[in-house]
Amino acid sequence: MVEEVLKSKLEEKSGGAITIEIYPSNTLVGAKEMLDALKNGTVDMGYFVANMFPGQFPYTELFGTPGLKYGGIADVDKIIREFTKQYPDAAFDAFQIITRYSIGTMGLISVKPVTSVNDIKGMSIRTTSNFMPFFTSMGCNCVSMGAGDVYEAIKTNVINGTVTGLNGLATYNLGEVCNAVTPLYMLNGDEFVVMSDSAYGVLSPELQAAVDEVASEMDAVLTEYTQFEQDGAIDAAKKSNDKFEVVELSAEAEAKFMEAAAPLLDAKAAELDKAGLDGSGALAWLRAQAK
Numbered sequence: 001m002v003e004e005v006l007k008s009k010l011e012e013k014s015g016g017a018i019t020i021e022i023y024p025s026n027t028l029v030g031a032k033e034m035l036d037a038l039k040n041g042t043v044d045m046g047y048f049v050a051n052m053f054p055g056q057f058p059y060t061e062l063f064g065t066p067g068l069k070y071g072g073i074a075d076v077d078k079i080i081r082e083f084t085k086q087y088p089d090a091a092f093d094a095f096q097i098i099t100r101y102s103i104g105t106m107g108l109i110s111v112k113p114v115t116s117v118n119d120i121k122g123m124s125i126r127t128t129s130n131f132m133p134f135f136t137s138m139g140c141n142c143v144s145m146g147a148g149d150v151y152e153a154i155k156t157n158v159i160n161g162t163v164t165g166l167n168g169l170a171t172y173n174l175g176e177v178c179n180a181v182t183p184l185y186m187l188n189g190d191e192f193v194v195m196s197d198s199a200y201g202v203l204s205p206e207l208q209a210a211v212d213e214v215a216s217e218m219d220a221v222l223t224e225y226t227q228f229e230q231d232g233a234i235d236a237a238k239k240s241n242d243k244f245e246v247v248e249l250s251a252e253a254e255a256k257f258m259e260a261a262a263p264l265l266d267a268k269a270a271e272l273d274k275a276g277l278d279g280s281g282a283l284a285w286l287r288a289q290a291k
Contacts, residue, residue, distance in 0.1 A: 001225050006098070006193065006218060013210040018203075020045070039094060044199035049103075049191050050089070051130050057089040058272050060190070062282055065268045066134040067261030068290040069185040069254075073230070076102040077223045079289045080190050087282045095194035098215045101222035103165040104230045106187035110161030111154065113180040113247045117256045126150050127163040131187060135163070138260050151177055163187070167229045175237025175244050182247040186258050193218070 007020040029037040034048040035056070050057035051064050063083060070076045084092075084100055108114050108125065121139035132142040143159060147168065153159045154177045161178065162168070169175050200208060237244045249257070265283060272279025 005221050009214045013214055014207055017207055038196045041198055045195045047193050056091045058277055059087040059089050059282055062268050062272060064130050064189050065265050066187050067258060067265040068286055070289060071291050073102055073104055073227045074223050086285055094197055096200045098193040098195055099218040099222050100190055100192050103189040103191055104226045105166050105183050107166050107181045107183045108161055108163050109174050109178050109181045111178055114182040115247055116253045124159045125161045125163060126159050131163055133264055134261055167233045169237040170233035175240040179243050180245050180247050186261055
Protein backbone atom coordinates (compact mmCIF):
# COMPACT_ATOMS: atom_id res chain seq x y z
CA MET A 1 0.00 0.00 0.00
CA VAL A 2 3.04 2.27 0.14
CA GLU A 3 5.80 0.80 -2.01
CA GLU A 4 3.39 -0.12 -4.78
CA VAL A 5 1.93 3.39 -4.76
CA LEU A 6 5.42 4.88 -4.97
CA LYS A 7 6.34 2.50 -7.78
CA SER A 8 3.17 3.26 -9.73
CA LYS A 9 3.50 7.02 -9.37
CA LEU A 10 7.16 7.13 -10.38
CA GLU A 11 6.71 4.90 -13.39
CA GLU A 12 3.61 6.78 -14.53
CA LYS A 13 4.98 10.32 -14.11
CA SER A 14 8.28 9.39 -15.78
CA GLY A 15 6.48 7.84 -18.74
CA GLY A 16 8.15 4.52 -17.98
CA ALA A 17 11.68 5.98 -18.05
CA ILE A 18 12.02 5.16 -14.35
CA THR A 19 11.17 1.65 -13.22
CA ILE A 20 11.20 0.33 -9.68
CA GLU A 21 12.07 -3.17 -8.53
CA ILE A 22 10.98 -3.77 -4.94
CA TYR A 23 12.91 -6.05 -2.56
CA PRO A 24 10.67 -6.55 0.50
CA SER A 25 11.70 -7.37 4.06
CA ASN A 26 15.42 -6.61 3.70
CA THR A 27 15.95 -9.31 1.08
CA LEU A 28 18.46 -7.13 -0.81
CA VAL A 29 20.30 -5.58 2.15
CA GLY A 30 19.77 -5.70 5.90
CA ALA A 31 18.23 -2.74 7.70
CA LYS A 32 21.52 -1.81 9.39
CA GLU A 33 23.37 -1.89 6.06
CA MET A 34 20.93 0.41 4.28
CA LEU A 35 22.96 3.62 4.60
CA ASP A 36 26.12 2.04 3.20
CA ALA A 37 24.11 0.37 0.44
CA LEU A 38 22.67 3.73 -0.60
CA LYS A 39 26.08 5.37 -0.55
CA ASN A 40 27.90 2.66 -2.52
CA GLY A 41 25.16 2.16 -5.10
CA THR A 42 23.91 -1.28 -4.07
CA VAL A 43 20.44 0.26 -3.91
CA ASP A 44 19.11 3.44 -5.50
CA MET A 45 16.26 3.97 -3.06
CA GLY A 46 15.65 2.65 0.41
CA TYR A 47 13.61 2.76 3.60
CA PHE A 48 15.25 3.22 7.00
CA VAL A 49 14.84 4.41 10.55
CA ALA A 50 17.53 6.99 11.35
CA ASN A 51 17.69 6.06 15.04
CA MET A 52 19.24 2.75 13.99
CA PHE A 53 22.41 4.71 13.18
CA PRO A 54 23.50 6.39 16.45
CA GLY A 55 25.39 9.64 16.08
CA GLN A 56 24.77 10.08 12.36
CA PHE A 57 21.42 11.90 12.63
CA PRO A 58 21.65 13.97 15.84
CA TYR A 59 18.65 16.24 15.19
CA THR A 60 16.54 13.20 14.38
CA GLU A 61 17.71 11.62 17.65
CA LEU A 62 16.53 14.74 19.49
CA PHE A 63 13.11 14.42 17.88
CA GLY A 64 13.01 10.76 18.94
CA THR A 65 13.90 11.51 22.56
CA PRO A 66 10.82 11.03 24.81
CA GLY A 67 9.02 13.92 26.43
CA LEU A 68 7.03 15.96 23.92
CA LYS A 69 3.44 15.38 22.81
CA TYR A 70 2.51 16.72 19.38
CA GLY A 71 -0.93 15.27 18.72
CA GLY A 72 -2.18 12.75 16.19
CA ILE A 73 -0.40 11.18 13.25
CA ALA A 74 -1.16 14.03 10.85
CA ASP A 75 0.13 16.56 13.42
CA VAL A 76 3.37 14.64 13.98
CA ASP A 77 3.94 14.22 10.23
CA LYS A 78 3.50 17.96 9.66
CA ILE A 79 5.90 18.84 12.48
CA ILE A 80 8.62 16.36 11.54
CA ARG A 81 8.62 17.50 7.91
CA GLU A 82 8.98 21.11 8.95
CA PHE A 83 11.65 20.14 11.48
CA THR A 84 13.61 18.60 8.58
CA LYS A 85 13.68 22.01 6.90
CA GLN A 86 14.51 23.94 10.06
CA TYR A 87 17.15 21.55 11.43
CA PRO A 88 18.39 19.20 8.69
CA ASP A 89 20.87 16.49 9.61
CA ALA A 90 24.06 16.81 7.57
CA ALA A 91 23.95 13.08 6.75
CA PHE A 92 20.94 13.72 4.53
CA ASP A 93 23.09 15.76 2.16
CA ALA A 94 23.92 12.46 0.45
CA PHE A 95 20.25 11.69 -0.27
CA GLN A 96 17.05 13.03 -1.70
CA ILE A 97 14.28 12.58 0.87
CA ILE A 98 11.27 11.08 -0.89
CA THR A 99 9.17 11.14 2.26
CA ARG A 100 9.63 11.41 6.01
CA TYR A 101 6.75 10.27 8.20
CA SER A 102 5.90 9.21 11.74
CA ILE A 103 5.90 5.58 12.81
CA GLY A 104 2.46 6.34 14.22
CA THR A 105 1.28 6.50 17.79
CA MET A 106 3.73 4.69 20.07
CA GLY A 107 2.51 2.58 22.93
CA LEU A 108 3.33 0.03 25.60
CA ILE A 109 1.71 -3.23 24.52
CA SER A 110 1.56 -5.40 27.61
CA VAL A 111 0.16 -8.50 29.27
CA LYS A 112 -1.47 -6.43 32.04
CA PRO A 113 -2.98 -2.94 31.60
CA VAL A 114 -0.69 -0.04 32.45
CA THR A 115 -2.46 3.01 33.88
CA SER A 116 0.39 4.79 35.69
CA VAL A 117 4.14 4.99 36.18
CA ASN A 118 3.79 2.72 39.21
CA ASP A 119 2.36 -0.06 37.04
CA ILE A 120 5.53 -0.38 34.97
CA LYS A 121 7.99 -0.67 37.85
CA GLY A 122 9.63 -4.07 37.69
CA MET A 123 8.28 -4.91 34.25
CA SER A 124 10.56 -6.46 31.64
CA ILE A 125 9.91 -4.83 28.30
CA ARG A 126 11.47 -4.84 24.87
CA THR A 127 12.25 -1.41 23.52
CA THR A 128 14.66 0.34 21.22
CA SER A 129 17.90 1.89 22.50
CA ASN A 130 16.64 5.49 22.26
CA PHE A 131 13.78 4.74 24.69
CA MET A 132 15.74 2.61 27.14
CA PRO A 133 16.94 5.46 29.42
CA PHE A 134 13.33 6.68 29.73
CA PHE A 135 11.90 3.35 30.85
CA THR A 136 14.92 2.39 32.93
CA SER A 137 14.53 5.62 34.93
CA MET A 138 11.03 4.47 35.88
CA GLY A 139 12.14 1.07 37.14
CA CYS A 140 11.72 -1.09 34.05
CA ASN A 141 14.06 -3.84 32.99
CA CYS A 142 14.65 -3.06 29.31
CA VAL A 143 15.80 -5.71 26.87
CA SER A 144 16.82 -5.54 23.24
CA MET A 145 15.62 -8.14 20.76
CA GLY A 146 14.38 -8.37 17.22
CA ALA A 147 10.74 -7.37 16.77
CA GLY A 148 10.01 -10.77 15.30
CA ASP A 149 11.06 -12.44 18.57
CA VAL A 150 8.71 -10.43 20.79
CA TYR A 151 5.63 -12.64 20.35
CA GLU A 152 7.36 -15.79 21.62
CA ALA A 153 9.16 -13.88 24.39
CA ILE A 154 5.86 -12.57 25.75
CA LYS A 155 4.12 -15.93 25.30
CA THR A 156 6.82 -17.67 27.34
CA ASN A 157 6.92 -14.93 30.03
CA VAL A 158 10.46 -13.82 29.17
CA ILE A 159 9.16 -10.25 28.92
CA ASN A 160 5.90 -8.57 29.93
CA GLY A 161 5.48 -6.24 26.99
CA THR A 162 6.98 -4.19 24.21
CA VAL A 163 7.15 -0.56 23.17
CA THR A 164 6.37 -0.03 19.52
CA GLY A 165 4.05 1.71 17.10
CA LEU A 166 0.45 0.56 17.54
CA ASN A 167 0.54 -0.91 14.05
CA GLY A 168 2.85 -3.57 15.51
CA LEU A 169 -0.23 -5.14 17.07
CA ALA A 170 -1.19 -6.52 13.68
CA THR A 171 2.28 -6.93 12.18
CA TYR A 172 3.35 -9.29 14.97
CA ASN A 173 -0.09 -10.58 16.11
CA LEU A 174 0.55 -9.21 19.59
CA GLY A 175 -3.13 -9.13 20.46
CA GLU A 176 -2.92 -12.90 20.84
CA VAL A 177 -0.45 -12.70 23.74
CA CYS A 178 -1.14 -9.24 25.21
CA ASN A 179 -4.28 -7.84 26.81
CA ALA A 180 -3.72 -4.09 26.60
CA VAL A 181 -1.98 -1.20 24.94
CA THR A 182 -1.31 2.14 26.60
CA PRO A 183 -0.68 4.86 24.01
CA LEU A 184 2.29 7.00 25.06
CA TYR A 185 1.97 10.20 23.10
CA MET A 186 5.22 11.58 24.51
CA LEU A 187 7.13 8.97 22.49
CA ASN A 188 7.89 9.78 18.86
CA GLY A 189 9.70 8.11 16.02
CA ASP A 190 9.87 8.52 12.29
CA GLU A 191 10.89 6.71 9.14
CA PHE A 192 12.29 7.70 5.74
CA VAL A 193 12.23 6.70 2.13
CA VAL A 194 15.23 8.26 0.40
CA MET A 195 16.90 8.17 -3.01
CA SER A 196 20.67 8.24 -3.32
CA ASP A 197 22.17 11.40 -4.79
CA SER A 198 24.06 9.30 -7.34
CA ALA A 199 20.84 7.78 -8.68
CA TYR A 200 19.04 11.14 -8.64
CA GLY A 201 21.99 12.97 -10.22
CA VAL A 202 22.06 10.90 -13.42
CA LEU A 203 18.42 11.71 -14.16
CA SER A 204 17.50 14.41 -16.66
CA PRO A 205 15.97 17.62 -15.25
CA GLU A 206 12.57 16.40 -16.46
CA LEU A 207 12.89 13.09 -14.61
CA GLN A 208 14.19 14.82 -11.49
CA ALA A 209 11.07 16.99 -11.61
CA ALA A 210 8.96 13.82 -11.82
CA VAL A 211 10.70 12.41 -8.74
CA ASP A 212 10.18 15.69 -6.86
CA GLU A 213 6.49 15.70 -7.77
CA VAL A 214 6.02 12.14 -6.55
CA ALA A 215 7.89 12.96 -3.35
CA SER A 216 5.45 15.79 -2.59
CA GLU A 217 2.48 13.49 -3.21
CA MET A 218 3.83 10.67 -1.04
CA ASP A 219 3.59 12.74 2.15
CA ALA A 220 -0.22 12.60 2.09
CA VAL A 221 -0.17 8.91 1.12
CA LEU A 222 2.01 8.00 4.12
CA THR A 223 -0.05 10.01 6.61
CA GLU A 224 -3.27 8.39 5.43
CA TYR A 225 -1.79 4.90 5.31
CA THR A 226 -0.20 5.09 8.78
CA GLN A 227 -3.55 6.07 10.32
CA PHE A 228 -5.37 3.36 8.36
CA GLU A 229 -2.83 0.73 9.40
CA GLN A 230 -2.99 1.75 13.06
CA ASP A 231 -6.79 1.68 13.23
CA GLY A 232 -6.82 -1.72 11.56
CA ALA A 233 -4.22 -3.08 13.97
CA ILE A 234 -6.30 -2.14 17.02
CA ASP A 235 -9.40 -3.73 15.49
CA ALA A 236 -7.43 -6.90 14.71
CA ALA A 237 -6.17 -7.12 18.30
CA LYS A 238 -9.69 -6.82 19.69
CA LYS A 239 -10.96 -9.50 17.33
CA SER A 240 -8.21 -11.93 18.28
CA ASN A 241 -8.63 -11.30 22.01
CA ASP A 242 -11.95 -10.22 23.54
CA LYS A 243 -10.09 -9.07 26.68
CA PHE A 244 -7.87 -6.65 24.77
CA GLU A 245 -8.27 -2.98 25.72
CA VAL A 246 -6.84 0.42 24.83
CA VAL A 247 -5.88 2.23 28.05
CA GLU A 248 -5.81 6.03 27.89
CA LEU A 249 -3.75 7.62 30.65
CA SER A 250 -5.36 10.24 32.87
CA ALA A 251 -3.92 13.74 32.61
CA GLU A 252 -2.23 13.26 35.99
CA ALA A 253 -0.70 9.91 35.02
CA GLU A 254 0.51 11.26 31.69
CA ALA A 255 2.15 14.20 33.46
CA LYS A 256 4.23 11.74 35.51
CA PHE A 257 5.55 10.11 32.34
CA MET A 258 6.36 13.53 30.87
CA GLU A 259 8.14 14.53 34.07
CA ALA A 260 10.39 11.47 33.83
CA ALA A 261 11.33 12.37 30.26
CA ALA A 262 12.17 16.07 30.71
CA PRO A 263 15.80 15.56 31.88
CA LEU A 264 16.49 13.29 28.90
CA LEU A 265 15.43 16.00 26.46
CA ASP A 266 17.62 18.60 28.12
CA ALA A 267 20.57 16.21 28.17
CA LYS A 268 20.18 15.38 24.47
CA ALA A 269 20.00 19.06 23.54
CA ALA A 270 23.15 19.74 25.59
CA GLU A 271 24.87 16.85 23.80
CA LEU A 272 24.10 18.47 20.44
CA ASP A 273 25.29 21.86 21.69
CA LYS A 274 28.57 20.32 22.79
CA ALA A 275 29.00 18.85 19.30
CA GLY A 276 28.68 22.31 17.75
CA LEU A 277 25.03 21.97 16.71
CA ASP A 278 22.07 24.08 17.79
CA GLY A 279 20.56 21.59 20.18
CA SER A 280 19.04 24.22 22.45
CA GLY A 281 17.45 26.03 19.52
CA ALA A 282 16.09 22.80 18.06
CA LEU A 283 14.62 21.75 21.40
CA ALA A 284 13.02 25.17 21.88
CA TRP A 285 11.49 24.86 18.39
CA LEU A 286 10.10 21.40 19.17
CA ARG A 287 8.72 22.51 22.53
CA ALA A 288 6.91 25.35 20.78
CA GLN A 289 5.09 22.77 18.62
CA ALA A 290 4.11 20.54 21.55
CA LYS A 291 0.57 20.33 22.86
